[in-house]
Amino acid sequence: MNFDPLLDALAGPGWISVPDFLPDTMARTVATECAVRWDEGEFQRAGVGRGTGLAIREDVRRDHVLWLDREQAGRAQTAWLDIIEELRVAMNRGLFLGLREYEGHFAIYPAGGFYKAHLDRHENTQARIITAILYLNDGWQPGDGGELKIWTTPDDKDGAFELVEPRMGTLVLFRAGDFWHEVLPANKTRMSITGWFRI
Numbered sequence: 001m002n003f004d005p006l007l008d009a010l011a012g013p014g015w016i017s018v019p020d021f022l023p024d025t026m027a028r029t030v031a032t033e034c035a036v037r038w039d040e041g042e043f044q045r046a047g048v049g050r051g052t053g054l055a056i057r058e059d060v061r062r063d064h065v066l067w068l069d070r071e072q073a074g075r076a077q078t079a080w081l082d083i084i085e086e087l088r089v090a091m092n093r094g095l096f097l098g099l100r101e102y103e104g105h106f107a108i109y110p111a112g113g114f115y116k117a118h119l120d121r122h123e124n125t126q127a128r129i130i131t132a133i134l135y136l137n138d139g140w141q142p143g144d145g146g147e148l149k150i151w152t153t154p155d156d157k158d159g160a161f162e163l164v165e166p167r168m169g170t171l172v173l174f175r176a177g178d179f180w181h182e183v184l185p186a187n188k189t190r191m192s193i194t195g196w197f198r199i
């Protein structure tokens with residue numbers, strides 16, 4: 001894969017949205033694996049914070065997550081983790097980010113789900129450097145909701161923003177500590193993989 005446009009965007013504006021980053025056939029198989037694990041009841045309510053500060057906050061976010069795990073990954077999930085690893089190496093080569101690992105989870109927002117405006121960097125740790133989100137919604141249409149609202153000026157939560165439609169195969173990358181973002185209420189079940197490259 002050619003990651004140059006992604007690296008240029010991260011070095012410049014600091015964020016990018018890439019429609020059809022994953023070919024449809026592959027994105028669909030990832031989505032199917034996600035749906036199967038959901039049906040098997042393997043997801044948990046997502047929390048806010050980390051460690052002993054982790055709390056369920058229905059006023060802040062209403063998604064359910066399942067952490068990716070190479071040991072338990074199906075074929076599609078493994079293929080995704082391989083692409084992520086290639087991207088990690090490319091970012092380290094091109095941008096000298098010194099990223100050591102990736103942590104990611106499937107996320108499902110049932111109808112009515114949202115995630116209020118936030119930054120992806122936890123208090124007291126700088127470890128999450130780059131956020132990567134892959135959307136898995138087949139046939140997403142305006143009106144389905146669940147757009148990602150991202151404020152496009154670093155550290156700014158009031159100014160210019162863009163809305164990203166969570167369409168099957170779209171990838172969003174941004175510098176985790178710099179960009180305020182929010183998931184608008186979903187009107188239909190919304191699926192994705194969200195992950196972070198860490199130092």
Ligand SMILES: O=C(O)CCC(=O)C(=O)O
Pocket residue numbers: 107115120133147148181182183192194
């Ligand atoms: O799914 C999205 O569009 C964003 C999710 C998010 O912001 C997060 O999980 O931290």
Ligand SMILES: [Fe+2]
Pocket residue numbers: 118119120181
């Ligand atoms: Fe986030």
